[in-house]
Amino acid sequence: MGGAKHGQPEHDLGRIHDDHATAMFHHGMALLRDQTAVRDVLQDVFLKLAQGRVRLDDPAAERAYLLRMVHHASLDRLRRMKVRQTHAARQTEDRGGGDAEMFQRCPDPDREAFRLQMESALAQLPEEQRIVVVLKLWEEHTFEQIAAICGIPANTAASRYRYALDKLRALLRPVYEDL
Amino acid sequence: MKTFDPMNSGDDDFESDLRGLKLRQPPAEWRDLLVPPAIPPAATPGLPKPLVAVLAVCWAATACFVLSKPEDERLNLPMLPSSPPPPSMEDPVFTYNETPKP
Numbered sequence: 001m002g003g004a005k006h007g008q009p010e011h012d013l014g015r016i017h018d019d020h021a022t023a024m025f026h027h028g029m030a031l032l033r034d035q036t037a038v039r040d041v042l043q044d045v046f047l048k049l050a051q052g053r054v055r056l057d058d059p060a061a062e063r064a065y066l067l068r069m070v071h072h073a074s075l076d077r078l079r080r081m082k083v084r085q086t087h088a089a090r091q092t093e094d095r096g097g098g099d100a101e102m103f104q105r106c107p108d109p110d111r112e113a114f115r116l117q118m119e120s121a122l123a124q125l126p127e128e129q130r131i132v133v134v135l136k137l138w139e140e141h142t143f144e145q146i147a148a149i150c151g152i153p154a155n156t157a158a159s160r161y162r163y164a165l166d167k168l169r170a171l172l173r174p175v176y177e178d179l
Numbered sequence: 180m181k182t183f184d185p186m187n188s189g190d191d192d193f194e195s196d197l198r199g200l201k202l203r204q205p206p207a208e209w210r211d212l213l214v215p216p217a218i219p220p221a222a223t224p225g226l227p228k229p230l231v232a233v234l235a236v237c238w239a240a241t242a243c244f245v246l247s248k249p250e251d252e253r254l255n256l257p258m259l260p261s262s263p264p265p266p267s268m269e270d271p272v273f274t275y276n277e278t279p280k281p
Contacts (some may be wrong), residue, residue: 013214021213025205039209046213104201115200137194138202169193 013049016056020063023139024070024141026102026151030134031074031127035099041073067149072132078127102134114175121171128152129164134160 020043028038045066048054056062056067098099106112111174122130131150135141147154 014210017210017214021205021209023210026202028266029203034205040211042205042209042213050215102202104203111199117198118200134202137197165193168197 001056001177007036013046016062016066017046023063024066026134026139027067027070027131028120030073030084030131031078032081033102033123034081034098037077038074041070041077044073045069064145064149071149071151075127077155111147114172117175118168121168124171125164125167129160129167132157132160133164133168 001086024045025038028041029035032038032041047145049119054065056065058065069091100123102122103115103119106115122133123144125133128150132146135146135149140150143157146152146157150157152160
């Protein structure tokens with residue numbers, strides 16, 4: 001794939017955005033739970049593509065490659081955020097603003113209550129379990145694909161998924177039984 | 180005996196309930212932020228059209244001038260003007276002496 005000057009041409013970047021930006025957004029949100037931080041991560045990734053610092057030569061592996069880029073960039077950012085986390089930032093996180101929400105709001109009050117519980121429950125999972133749950137449940141990847149994206153063995157991905165599901169079930173049990 | 184198989188979730192009801200929640204979409208305005216806008220054709224460097232037209236006319240005129248034959252073309256040899264006779268020399272001191280004096 002040739003670039004307009006150095007990297008991906010503009011029409012190709014547009015196609016990459018339309019094909020993969022939603023999945024990249026979900027991946028970033030699962031790890032960072034901060035829309036602004038995810039936007040910065042995606043900007044970095046698209047800038048690298050535009051500058052030709054990374055090449056997408058295999059269309060079949062495009063999605064996995066992009067998600068891997070988002071994964072590494074998000075983990076880097078997460079480390080920096082943890083180091084720099086101030087008292088004010090912690091307060092903002094505790095308030096749980098709309099920028100941290102992962103799911104679409106539901107018009108049905110019962111479903112909305114479930115959604116809010118789910119937001120809270122997902123936030124309590126460690127990042128490495130949360131990302132596996134999002135990739136498996138909503139992005140419908142196999143454990144092998146998840147392993148390739150996250151750079152872990154497939155068995156580790158599967159066991160993280162099981163632990164995460166057990167924890168979610170325990171956290172959601174009160175509201176889940178009401179429904 | 181029931182064994183734990185980590186590759187087999189086996190919890191379909193709970194999983195399908197979770198799948199019922201839809202993940203949020205990225206904001207629509209992010210597309211313009213992430214994909215740089217195309218450069219409009221008018222912004223490409225080039226000569227203004229009137230100048231190009233004038234230059235083309237000039238080049239055509241020059242080519243016509245160079246390639247065209249003159250109307251009064253002379254096909255014969257050039258006519259030289261009649262030259263006056265050479266002056267006679269009274270004492271040809273500088274001429275070669277063909278008959279040496281004894």
